[in-house]
Amino acid sequence: MRKHALQIFRAALAASDPYAAVLRQLKFDGRTLIAGRRRYRTADFDRIQVIGAGKASAAMARAVEHILGRLIKGGVVNVPDGTLLNTRVKLRRIELNPAGHPIPDERGEQGAQRILEIAHEAGPRDLLICVISGGASALMPAPSPLLTLAAKQEITRKLLNAGATIHELNTVRKHLSLIKGGQLAAAASPACVLSLILSDVIGDDLDVIGSGPTVGDSSTAQQAESVLRKFGVSVPVGVLLETPKVTQAQNLIVGSNRLAMDAAAAKAKQLGYRTLVLSSSVDGETREIARMHAAIAKEILTAGRPVRRPACLLSGGETTVTVRGKGLGGRNQEFVLAAAIALEGFGPATIFSAGTDGLDGPTDAAGAIADERTSVLDAREYLDNNDSYHFFEKLDALVKTGPTGTNVMDVRILLVP
Helix, strand or coil: CHHHHHHHHHHHHHHCCHHHHHHHHEEECCCEEEECCEEEEHHHCCEEEEEEECCCHHHHHHHHHHHHHHHEEEEEEEEECCHHHHHCCCCCCCEEEEECCCCCCHHHHHHHHHHHHHHHHCCCCEEEEEEECCCHHHHCCCECCCCCHHHHHHHHHHHHHCCCCHHHHHHHHHHCECCCCCHHHHHHCCCEEEEEEECCCHHHCCCCHHHCCCCCCCCCHHHHHHHHHHCCCCCCCCCCCCCCCCCCCEEEEEECHHHHHHHHHHHHHHCCCEEEEEEEEECCEHHHHHHHHHHHHHHHHHHCCCCCCCEEEEEEECCECCCCCCCCCCHHHHHHHHHHHHCCCCCCCEEEEEECCCCCCCCCCCEEEECCCCCCCCHHHHHHCCCHHHHHHHCCCEECCCCCCCCCCEEEEEEEC
16 A cells, blocks of 8 residues: 555646646747647747746756757746756756755845846847746745845744744745845836746645746735734844735646645556545644544444445645644655554554655655554654654655656645545
């Protein structure tokens, strides 16, 4: 069953491939670029450039260059450290700029400034194609004039450790930035802006994905102030900027967790499981979500509902961990550990959870896997210390994929034979 769980996860990863996702949504007949329901005659533009950032942005940029080739005059895309080495992506017309993630760094700031310069220099006969995916918020730091990068890094660190959701984190980021929350599109006006987006947030909210650099922002500086106050984080007076509420950019989602769930479900059915997709929009505290999944697995084991065995439960989304201990781990590893504890003694079941980006918290693992053979004698001690990584490391039960080049949140799999 562990082998089956890995096969199901790989199917989800394949469906999340950003290169293929862009090729599905972007077509070019030699004269007209078709993006969703919009058409762009290339003869109407003097320059086409590609800008953006994100964990999947290198592959997305490669797909755009494959489609338009020599028509692209240049561009800059910020990508996570290791992307060039791990994916061996080589582009001829678009520069890939490695930068820090999840904590922003100076390389990201320098790349963001160059991206802003391209936007500011664009005119009415320019087409800017933005490639945006999860991680873009951290990879394109452009702090407001009253804030240093070091101060912004500290704010990000405090919010992450306090258990802020991706929505809360991005609300703050947008109002501490010159580029997020629709400000990149505003900087590019009057140029034409097409944004290709790989969703890594629940509900595929456009203004949240990558902090919405080309999307009118529904949040306000007052809401960002409320989030900071909620988690006890202070910022200098006047540092929070207001953001544009409307932009003229076309924002097109090319991939999401729903597509990954569909592919995972299809693979599970192929392997012989009765499959139930609980949701692609699961959020909340990781341990609570783990207990909820375990409760459904118990119902299957004891009563044969809501689906009979052999059963596969699937869910996607992104949970949060409130860090109270001093251990090492991530939300996926903590989910598997908490679910394994909750299922102790209830019968055979395999629990799997991993991030589609190949990363889980500040670790080298994407997630973890456990089953009824996993000893949970000292598991609560590890859980209380937020030390799920070392628990699964000693059992050789960490899931390590390395950076995958995509990011559509997490995939959770429970198999009951």
